[in-house]
Amino acid sequence: MVLAVGLVGDAHGIGAALLRAGTNLLARSDLPGEPPAAKGATLIQGERSFFEELEFPRRIVLDLLPGEQVDQVLETVYPWLEPGDVVLDFSGSYWVDTLRRFRRMRHRSIYHVDLAVVGQTGARRVLVAGDAEGVELALPVAEQLVPGRRVVRAGHAGTAHYARALGDAVASVAGQLRGELRQMLEALPLEQDVAGILTALLPERAPSDGRAPWVLDDAVRLEAATPLLAQAVMLDRAEQLEQHVTPVSLTRVGPYQDPEEIL
Structure with missing residues (x-):
């Protein structure tokens, strides 16, 4: 059975990698900031069509750069998510921002799983973090990116992005x-x-x-x-x-917070 996954964005090439693995990829490009869609993905316009095309539990992959756009996209899709759905966040956001998003989703029994592709070419690993049930739903996607033995259950939500x-x-x-x-x-x-x-x-x-x-x-x-x-x-x-090179700087949405204050 071909795995069907929803995709928003293509900042880190996750969509292209999933397509090479044979994933049935449905991409949105009409969301806040108009994140680009991976070439070769099936483009879907509008929330209703997007979510109706995916079988429950729906797997929604976010491949965005860290920053406010992650929250804007989540705000748009949040009303359409149902308990048991899983958001697979490859943004590599600041871990405190990830914990905040995890907590919000958890209130409605929606899984927010953070993932990170780490390591050198040829020996890359995918770290997966979040609630055990959400991680299980995310594993088939992670295993499309690297062999199963190189998928690492990193721990509590936020730990993959921290790593x-x-x-x-x-x-x-x-x-x-x-x-x-x-x-x-x-x-x-x-x-x-x-x-x-x-x-x-x-x-x-x-x-x-x-x-x-x-x-x-x-x-x-x-x-x-x-x-x-x-x-x-x-x-x-x-x-x-x-060398007068402008340093690359990625955005943290919020400041440092103790996890106990968030969770």
Whole structure:
């Protein structure tokens, strides 16, 4: 049986990956901010048609950038969702914003599951977080993206998106470490394959895409000692300033809150 999934947005290429896996993808492009639809998806206009095309429980994938558009889209589709439906949020939003959205959906027994694609090409994993029942409904979608053994049940709602930000900070560390390793290799006065040795020692990761600064703020709030992460993130920022490059900055909708205040 072909899995049918509703899709809003295509910020991280989740739709394209699901299409390659053979998913029957129904996409909305007439929502707030007109998020683009994945090429190859079936375009559906209007809430009634969109939800009637999906079998219950409906799986709605959000592939949006963090920020207010996530709330605007949820506000639009919320009246059409029914108890037992699941929203699969791939936005990589600030985890506090994700917890707030999770709580709102939970009031009507709608599952809000946060997911994050992390790791290097060829060994990527999908983290899935939320209520156990919602995670079970999300697993068939996650397993379309990576083999089942690489799907990780991350824990409580918010933990997948929290880990996504940590992954950005790790990318900063890896970038700085690769720079130091390159200097050490180039300092050796012998013929060598610098690029090949570098890849063997530390495979290149995708660069940080704007979430790493959130980690510094969380470290202070959560009283976690992260000198290595902090130094790498600040060195990245210093390099951007020196090169007159505008740093990529993703939006947090709300400030830090203690989870007990939200839940």
